[in-house]
Amino acid sequence: MNYFPDEVIEHVFDFVTSHKDRNAISLVCKSWYKIERYSRQRVFIGNCYATNPERLLRRFPCLKSLTLKGKPHFADFNLVPHEWGGFVQPWIEALARSRVGLEELRLKRMVVTDESLELLSRSFVNFKSLVLVSCEGFTTDGLASIAANCRHLRDLDLQENEIEDHRGQWLSCFPDTCTTLVTLNFACLEGETNLVALERLVARSPNLKSLKLNRAVPLDALARLMACAPQIVDLGVGSYENDPDSESYLKLKAAIKKCTSLRSLSGFLEAAPHCLSAFHPICHNLTSLNLSYAAEIHGSHLIKLIQHCKKLQRLWILDSIGDKGLEVVASTCKELQELRVFPSDLLGGGNTAVTEEGLVAISAGCPKLHSILYFCQQMTNAALVTVAKNCPNFIRFRLCILEPNKPDHVTSQPLDEGFGAIVKACKSLRRLSLSGLLTDQVFLYIGMYANQLEMLSIAFAGDTDKGMLYVLNGCKKMKKLEIRDSPFGDTALLADVSKYETMRSLWMSSCEVTLSGCKRLAEKAPWLNVEIINESDNNRMEQNGHEGRQKVDKLYLYRTVVGTRMDAPPFVWIL
């Protein structure tokens, strides 16, 4: 390849798009490294503290798209204090100063301020695409700046963010000349929506393919919106409460019939079940259905809808569908690849919850299934063994038995054998979440068989440090390990420090690691940031003289090339 001029090599590299592959080719030789870095347009940074904006810009001066992730995954479950970090401001400032031609910014679990959004909107003439997932710290004023200043905005995609709603008119901040929108998702906004501005915006956006509304958009508005956007591919319904005999509903039915490109349906944030049938005519085209927020729709209505969805590839649903409902899914949705079943009633139990039977039915009926997230009340080893046999192609397997430490409900045994069967059969498994009663044995299996495993989530599991050691020694491709409430301590933590260089991060909370263990680790590995999140009284950790042996509440460590971060709040100690 080195006999070709650089432009030719660069052209070849254009076809290499995955980050992993690009990273690999940049390691081949100096010349390839150089060509690759100048030609890389999309950069992915899985941990914003692993590097810094200056290094990013030095290496990839021609970048057009940046993806950044901030807080660790367990922040989703309130285990990380809000002020921990993950601020996007310094990144945007640096990018703005460097005059890089940023077109796309995708952020996950980061703190975004209105100031950041304003700066973003004013600094990049060609800015097209903003995707914010599980972020916080901004208000609708920030959205107003984006709307007003980004002349070529194509995507504004807000997924599950915490956004302060200022009763503002951000939707009317899109100038009349803005006709380029392709994606508009504001489902997570809790406030009022200016319906007139919204309708006018949708009407002048012929390229709009994805529209996800918030709960303030009522049914009659939905009917009008769909009527002026029949080209819609992905629709998120806001509020869906209406009288099935009303004129709005009839108009909606008519509009829906015209949406022949509709492939993905979600939302129903407030839903009256008897109107779901309006969507039956287009169900046969649907490949993605997300009803996981539609708590008011009962199993029977869900089933009626799903029976029409023969082409479904992705289904997110509440457990109110029940095992019987899952059997219907299994017999109808033969193309199903991804299933997520969320709990609908945290008060527990109930006849409509799902059990191991539903899971087995799905595994038997859906040969293409590769990703599952399943919340349930109970599980058995036998069921998991069957599932493993039926579906050896799992890439992601996440099982959450709602009651921690619950054993096989038939044999009262731990679920080691069941999960063992999964990891043994599923040779491509990349992500695994465990639950139920588990001993060190399950980790022995994971270490032995889960060769491709990149992310492992452990809660209330294991007996001794051996468990964690099996995983660290066995899973060569481990990237993210997150553990809570499990009896793993300093021995496991310190056994192989160099392992952490091959991983993105390790999270351990309510485990047995001690302050002195963490300090020793930090000493041995200066290229790691070892963070202790200590929300209890700061002084207490040192007070009673047993300082070193104090157990650490929360430990988060990650490899980094830029050393200790300067923006940590006082309750985060970086050792």
Add this chain to the structure above:
Amino acid sequence: MITELEMGKGESELELGLGLSLGGGTPAKIGGGGAWGERGRLLTAKDFPSVGSKRAADSASHAGASPPRSSSQVVGWPPIGSHRMNSLVNNQATKSAREEEDAGKKKVNDDQPKDATKKVNGKVQVGFIKVNMDGVAIGRKVDLNAHSSYENLAQTLEDMFFRTNPGTIGLTGQFTKPLRLLDGSSEFVLTYEDKEGDWMLVGDVPWRMFTTSVKRLRVMKTSEANGLAARHQDPNERQRNQPM
């Protein structure tokens, strides 16, 4: 009333978990019963006997270690994203509120029917705001949407921080007499931080105005609250936009 508990600054190693109960008034009781009983309640070590005993055993083996972690109530479990959790909890709040209204039991103190509150001004206040109390290690969260008046809210807070039923781990432990948070007669007053970052005494503005502007609550010692005059501000003045 729906409450969520959260670790705040302080000395205790208690971790408090998500507890749900139907209807208003009494807080979720801690202790007793099967894991997911008919009424949701906070989980304790009794519900996870293997967790409790395992950890106790492990802790004992560390000489000189800190005292074994007491009754683990479970923060962040089940692992459902907070956005989804809020939505779920709000739905259950609405459902139970509606159920109670239908049953004709609910006394609505607000000047509007509770159901309409969510939609009249278009704003749905999603769930939780933090509540801290002076001298108490662990902060809590309370769902404003599940309350209709100041009295309601004060009752909830009182139950949260002061109720010491048998089997309940009273957060403060030492307080046993009822608290009158709103009438200024007790040792504590209820204050809140508004959207502009100012700390105010609770109770001066109409309930709904309060719910749209409150960011978080603090139960403050009366002695420390002297500097806080109740402010009567013009509603227009309070609608300044935040600078962009």
